Amino acid sequence: MLIEIYRYMQVIWSGRNCQKNQLIKIWRLAGVYFKLDNHIKRFRRKTNINCLKGCGKCCERVYVETAPLEMIPLAAIILKRAKSGLWIRKLMNVSVEGRCMFYRKLKDVPGKGRCLIYPLRPLTCRLFGFAAKKNKNGQKQWVTCSLLKMLAGSNQVEITVEINKGLSIPVAGSYRWLVHDIGSSAESRLLPLPFALYEAMAILSR
Numbered sequence: 001m002l003i004e005i006y007r008y009m010q011v012i013w014s015g016r017n018c019q020k021n022q023l024i025k026i027w028r029l030a031g032v033y034f035k036l037d038n039h040i041k042r043f044r045r046k047t048n049i050n051c052l053k054g055c056g057k058c059c060e061r062v063y064v065e066t067a068p069l070e071m072i073p074l075a076a077i078i079l080k081r082a083k084s085g086l087w088i089r090k091l092m093n094v095s096v097e098g099r100c101m102f103y104r105k106l107k108d109v110p111g112k113g114r115c116l117i118y119p120l121r122p123l124t125c126r127l128f129g130f131a132a133k134k135n136k137n138g139q140k141q142w143v144t145c146s147l148l149k150m151l152a153g154s155n156q157v158e159i160t161v162e163i164n165k166g167l168s169i170p171v172a173g174s175y176r177w178l179v180h181d182i183g184s185s186a187e188s189r190l191l192p193l194p195f196a197l198y199e200a201m202a203i204l205s206r
């Protein structure tokens with residue numbers, strides 16, 4: 001958590017030439033993320049379910065959609081370092097299928113790797129594995145990955161029952177709304193991650 005706070009302070013510092021309203025948005029976004037990360041931490045503590053150390057399976061195959069607003073912190077750093085030309089070329093050639101562009105596989109260790117932008121990762125990545133969605137009857141369903149399901153084993157049903165009895169778990173849609181509330185509709189629409197970053201750079205350059 002400290003590294004994330006430090007990273008956001010750095011973003012605010014990098015972006016001090018950005019418009020004041022963009023800095024306020026970055027700060028509000030960080031507030032939603034801190035709230036969510038604490039929420040997930042409480043859920044993990046109660047259920048004793050945690051990701052395997054260094055596991056990057058979800059980043060290997062997932063197609064991440066995010067809002068340009070969520071990429072503004074990263075875009076502020078890129079623009080501050082005057083690397084926008086390089087990044088624009090990179091983003092124009094990147095594939096949105098398969099492995100995330102920010103995931104680096106560990107050589108010779110299948111399924112293990114790291115996220116290069118971990119403290120600034122978007123909401124979808126933060127929620128992954130530790131969130132619920134509501135079904136049409138208003139009941140919460142734990143949405144998680146196959147590895148965590150395996151780890152939970154027979155507790156999986158018990159956890160779902162506990163969630164509906166009051167065990168607190170982040171509801172993906174509610175957090176998405178909190179983020180949505182921060183930006184304009186153009187900044188909040190969901191795009192594949194590289195396109196969202198491209199758009200965020202354009203927003204800051206206007």
Ligand code: SF4
Nearest residue numbers: 059100102103115125
């Ligand atoms: S941004 Fe980071 S956490 Fe999200 S999918 Fe890419 S590598 Fe994984």
